[in-house]
Amino acid sequence: MKGVIFNLLEEVVTRQMGTDAWGELVDAAGVSGVYTSLGSYDDAEVLALVETAAVSLNQSPGDILRWFGRSALPLLAERYPVFFEDHKNARTFILSVNDIIHPEVRKLYSGAGCPHFHFEDAADGRLLVGYRSARQMCQLAHGFVEGASGHFGQEVEVEHLQCMLKGDPMCRLALAWNA
């Protein structure tokens, strides 16, 4: 996992839960806590942080990931405005992830393993997002989708049609915007 995710998580936790929350979380999760956006860190560390938060907040890890994604997106928009400039809605922004955002990520981290999203228009007008990830972070993706929609002033309904956590071969989200 890229260090920037840890940095975002720290920022989200600090902003929403206070200055001390992040230090407590790091201590409780037993992770190193030394994260720079330039580095890459073991996935287990982010999962440990999420698990710990879930337990202490009495929520599911999925809820935590979704909350994190939703909250992190505005921070991403602050940090990397260039990715958002050319879009007027969440749909085109999300469609640009594979072609624009991931190549940019690879510019920073050669050999970065970015998830590849498979996009498809469903007959009912919804956007289908297929996604295979060893980290099975479909809830984080869900959170990012909600955050992106919020960024463009839209509301979105996300349905998990399939989920690797449930033993499906891939995760598949169906997205529907109200406008």
Next chain:
Amino acid sequence: MTQFSPSLEPEARLARLARQLDRERQARAQAEAIAEKGLRDLYENQQWLALLQRVTDGANRSTRLTDAMRMALEEICAKTGWAFGNALLVSEEGTLAVGADIWFAEGEGSLLPFVEATRTIAVGPGEGMAGDVLSRGQASWHLDLANEAGCERCTLAVQSGFTAGFAIPVLIRSELVAILEFFSRTPIRVDEQMQSTLHQIGVQLGYVAERERNRAALLHEARHDALTGLGNRKHLAELAAGALTRHWQTGSRLALLAIDLDGFKAINDSLGHHAGDTVLVATARRLERCIGQVLRPLQDRGSSLPLVARVGGDEFVVLVEDAPSADFLNHFAENLHEVLAQPINVDGGQAELAAAIGIAVCIRDRPTIDQLLRDADLAMYEAKSRGRSQTVIFSSELGEATRQRRILEAELKEAIHKCQFVLHYQPIVALDDGHHVVGYEALVRWQHPSKGLLHPGEFIEIAEECGLITFLGGWILEEACRAAARLAELYPRKPLRFISVNVAAPQFLASNFADRVRKTLMRTGVTPEQIRLEITESVAIADPDRTAAVLQQVREWGVQTSLDDFGTGYSSLSYLKQLPFDTLKIDRSFVNDLQSDKSQSIVQAIMDLARSIDLKVVAEGIETAGQGDTLAKLGCGYAQGYWFGRPSPENEAFAS
């Protein structure tokens, strides 16, 4: 050093540490941002450098600009994601850029209308982005196509989903040779690295163009005549090889015209090489014009262009594919004669030439190009021998005659080497009552190993043409001298019988002729008065002053001189007075015709003239007693002919 804030309370201290931490965090974020930008720039640089490297490698491997541009378009589009790249070639004058049909399109289907409108587009200066490059020689950026005014293709580009485009020049130094243009569906962010890379790509492609141009120039030089700009023999051979293959495949008529300028050497010699060059260049232009005006319109549309090549000093060849008929070719040749016979203005005056044209037509068989060229040459030489401005189409008869001649030539060389010649002697008699023999004319015979005894008419001309005549003439003179010496032993009573020896033109015209005669006299020990050299009228009058000098020289040693074939040339009688001859021979044609009053008058006039300048006269070809009597009556002193004796071998001839 004292403590900065020694009495700080724990709480205040904590707050300060928290601020400190926050600053540290911000500093780290800034450091990360700086590092990220550095990494991103580095990555971008590497990508552009890698692109430049790939294009440079590809360009270095390319010999053709078009190949290199195709490769560059693909590489650039692959790296940048620009959906369409197109190459245009700039005309030699630099006033037009034309789509080279070299393009790269991502997702061709939807782009088809745009590709179609672009791949062979012709653009003038200032028209659109390629036109902008054409007029300024610099890259032209159009980052917001939707708001471009007055650009037809921009509208189509926008309709095809493009938002931005630009064009870059391909330069050989400062000369614009091609233009690459790109269109993108996504916005193009121009930065220094990208501009510099694209500029470098243009430079690399320019190198390919320069190499290709140099190579083409070298090839052109190797295949063309520098003076006239026409193709040379090599070029002709290459094109003819292609034409021959097509001829074999389709059975089309293929013709080669060999054209030789009569009189060119004289111009070169008399007016100088510069005049010669002027003539050649003018001839080349005339040939091209004639081909364009006469030949081309008569050919089928779609036929290959006729080629004119300069294959030798003043030799040209025209290659015609799809030549319809012999009439057509003759018509064309007539036009060529007409055009080439017109005077050419040169420094020293006017050059008047005539052409000899030989044509070889290849209809059904499978000749090689060398055979065709040989046939055309042969026909050309035949045309040359027939006079000025003649055309001969090669035929198998002509080929056979030539083949026979070649064989004879080879045999003749061998004959001289092996001395297969012998002299026969025909008596010359005094036209008095006894008709006693005064001398003989030596006549050469070739004892051909398979054909038997050959007379001069069958080989002298060939010997003259292939330069063997001086050897043969030398041998004849020497042998005649030896025979004369034997004759003197046989008939020692004076006056000694003489032997007339025919001297061939090249032999007489050789600068050392008199010297050779003298050496032969010395070597054989003959009495010079016994030798009578016969020079034909045409040779004698070619250069009368020289003839007089040479004859005077040999006469000083006692050798006699005779003017042969008198009356057949065009010499005026006044010339005759100046030339030191002892004898003149009336041509047999007058003798044959002696019964006519006209011939008798001519013979009478010759007799009167001869008497007035003290010349002995020999009449040739007397076949009847009546002819002898008539000539005697007309005052002719001597005669030879079948009536008095046929030419026969020495022992037989000298026996009586």
